[in-house]
Amino acid sequence: MKGSPPRLADSVTFRLGALGLQALDRLAPRLELHGLKPKHLGMLALLDSVDASSQLEVARAMNIAPSLVVALADHLEDLGAIQRVKDPEDRRRHVLRLTDRGRDLLQTCTDDAYAIDAHLTAELSPADRADLARVLGELARTAGLPALPQLRASADDTGGHAS
Template sequence: MNRSLCSTVTAVTGSRKQLGGVAFLLAQLGAHAANRFAERIGELGLTPVDVGLLRMIAVEPGRSQQSLAAELGVVPSRVTALIDPLDRAGLVERRRSKEDRRNYELHLTDKAGEVMAGIRQVATAHEGEICTALTDLQRTHLMGLLELIADQQGLTPGVHPGYRRP
């Protein structure tokens, strides 16, 4: 790296290690956090996609597969493929809607309630590990800044863009 660029990077970041912009650093940290979370959650026999779906159903019990598809921004058949393994594992129950018999309502089972407790423990440990270099105030400030960026970019809160991949 040339000396001028190195001095500029050091002056701006306090370090010569950060050779990239904010978007690169967000992508680098995002990939690291996602991979580490997948490893941790894998110990529970789950994938990050499973965790997201369980969380979304827990927040809105009885929601339809169609509403889940709309929130995720995917076709309903994709939701069916995502819910099927959770149904087979005894974590999600599909019940016919009383208002519209063509639709299914999604509910977590008692077994899923137990699994959710494990997920919360893993998520708390993961968040702590990722943010260990920050004070509580820095962590709160970073969260606020990231929320501003996500809002400006039109991202749906709580929905990972990875659901759109087949």
């Protein structure tokens, strides 16, 4: 015998896509108040997690074109949230680093994100809420975009043991 056929709306992929877009739709207006778009926030979060990074590394980690990194970084630099300095060891590279102001901004946006979390998960049981946070963390760790360390490693293919 045959159970009911799998529904698209039950797939993790479709649900992540739909809920993710909705989450961003809710977050975006708040970010706008600080002069940021979601991608700017993604970049701040990335730089916060790695301390400093070249633009190409950022492009790969965020899965966007290098030319877009230029525009995003320009804007964050205008806001004073990051600084862009030539790498003395390779003067082609522009190293991006979070400023104190950038960290403040990131904290503010983090508060915004948690405020939306509260709304989004308002009707979930505490147990479900905990499961959600835990499993999304698992998923981000195992299936998320490659983190910067990996990208760096694959960048210096010749050397082998990097960092």
